[in-house]
Amino acid sequence: VTAVAPDTAAVTRERLYRMMRVYKETSLLRTGVRLGVFDALAAGPAGADEVAARVGADPRGTRLLLNALAALRLVRADGDRYALADGAAELLVTGSPAYYGGMVDVVASDYEWDALRDLEGAVRRGGSVADQDAETPGYAYWETFARSVGPVTVPTANLLTDLLAGSVPDRPLKVLDLAAGHGIYGFTVAERFPGSTVTCVDWPNVLDITTTHARRRGLADRVSTVPGDMFTADLGGPYDVVLVTNVVHHFSEERSTELLARAAGALAPGGRVGVVGFVAGDEGPELDPEPHLFSILMLVWTSAGEVHTEAAYRRMTAGAGLEIEASRQVPGLPFHVLTARRAG
Numbered sequence: 001v002t003a004v005a006p007d008t009a010a011v012t013r014e015r016l017y018r019m020m021r022v023y024k025e026t027s028l029l030r031t032g033v034r035l036g037v038f039d040a041l042a043a044g045p046a047g048a049d050e051v052a053a054r055v056g057a058d059p060r061g062t063r064l065l066l067n068a069l070a071a072l073r074l075v076r077a078d079g080d081r082y083a084l085a086d087g088a089a090e091l092l093v094t095g096s097p098a099y100y101g102g103m104v105d106v107v108a109s110d111y112e113w114d115a116l117r118d119l120e121g122a123v124r125r126g127g128s129v130a131d132q133d134a135e136t137p138g139y140a141y142w143e144t145f146a147r148s149v150g151p152v153t154v155p156t157a158n159l160l161t162d163l164l165a166g167s168v169p170d171r172p173l174k175v176l177d178l179a180a181g182h183g184i185y186g187f188t189v190a191e192r193f194p195g196s197t198v199t200c201v202d203w204p205n206v207l208d209i210t211t212t213h214a215r216r217r218g219l220a221d222r223v224s225t226v227p228g229d230m231f232t233a234d235l236g237g238p239y240d241v242v243l244v245t246n247v248v249h250h251f252s253e254e255r256s257t258e259l260l261a262r263a264a265g266a267l268a269p270g271g272r273v274g275v276v277g278f279v280a281g282d283e284g285p286e287l288d289p290e291p292h293l294f295s296i297l298m299l300v301w302t303s304a305g306e307v308h309t310e311a312a313y314r315r316m317t318a319g320a321g322l323e324i325e326a327s328r329q330v331p332g333l334p335f336h337v338l339t340a341r342r343a344g
């Protein structure tokens with residue numbers, strides 16, 4: 001993630017024009033992925049008619065799309081034949097271990113775009129004006145998120161598990177995963193500590209996907225679910241590890257403190273809370289743009305969420321009766337991973 005370089009920071013027509021039209025690039029990438037254009041070129045170069053037949057689309061539409069994707073350097077145009085650009089086979093062809101194309105259904109989704117369409121309304125109100133948003137129980141977006149995002153969380157889940165491994169005993173653990181989504185965080189801990197059990201809390205529509213993932217990983221008999229609101233559901237326990245990953249930014253500082261206090265309350269003696277959070281550093285928006293851009297999604301999509309600062313994380317954990325034990329930045333990403341124990 002890079003800030004706008006100082007020598008390009010002046011407001012120019014070129015920069016404004018790029019900002020005005022960049023959503024067209026988003027649409028092109030999303031369309032290429034959804035139509036399966038990159039898969040259609042995986043076996044080798046092909047003409048537009050051939051690609052059109054493979055993806056079941058109109059030849060003229062496909063030719064214009066392929067030329068535009070070549071303009072964006074996602075494919076290469078050589079006369080009237082097209083081939084994958086460097087890196088596309090790895091990142092945009094389904095079935096590749098590093099496949100990243102599925103993220104278009106999240107980051108370039110209609111859900112996010114529709115929410116952002118009325119940013120002006122959200123700014124006027126100071127929160128979401130949408131009929132349905134990230135806080136709506138059973139929101140369908142979270143199903144897509146749970147299906148699509150799992151693989152990209154693996155390095156962060158490994159880092160959190162490494163941190164936890166430094167403080168919890170090396171034996172089967174009881175793990176609670178609040179707002180579990182795809183379930184990767186809890187499953188990663190369970191696999192590192194064989195024999196562990198994981199209780200996943202989320203809305204019922206999302207938990208259907210969580211349990212499918214558990215089954216695929218051979219964890220079905222060690223994963224149970226608590227469908228419902230993590231702020232009010234009976235969490236059971238106590239647990240050796242309670243996970244709160246990527247949800248603190250959905251709520252105000254006060255509400256997140258309440259959530260962390262619930263996590264602290266579910267801990268067994270000697271247990272640890274593991275948190276993954278999007279954190280805004282002290283550098284300010286010009287040098288650290290991502291958290292401030294992401295907070296806009298929280299503005300349009302939640303009543304009071306935003307990316308909290310490091311100082312706010314310290315206040316929230318302390319307010320929840322927790323003491324931060326270890327904290328690391330995820331390499332290359334504006335996420336922090338931290339472990340905490342009950343204070344005192």
Ligand SMILES: C[S@@+](CC[C@H](N)C(=O)[O-])C[C@H]1O[C@@H](n2cnc3c(N)ncnc32)[C@H](O)[C@@H]1O
Nearest residue numbers: 142179180181202203206228229230231245246
């Ligand atoms: C950003 S995802 C995080 C998923 C996963 N923990 C991760 O780190 O990728 C947020 C998840 O929180 C769930 N969620 C939001 N509010 C909730 C609530 N009040 N009770 C239970 N789950 C909730 C959503 O359904 C969604 O699966």
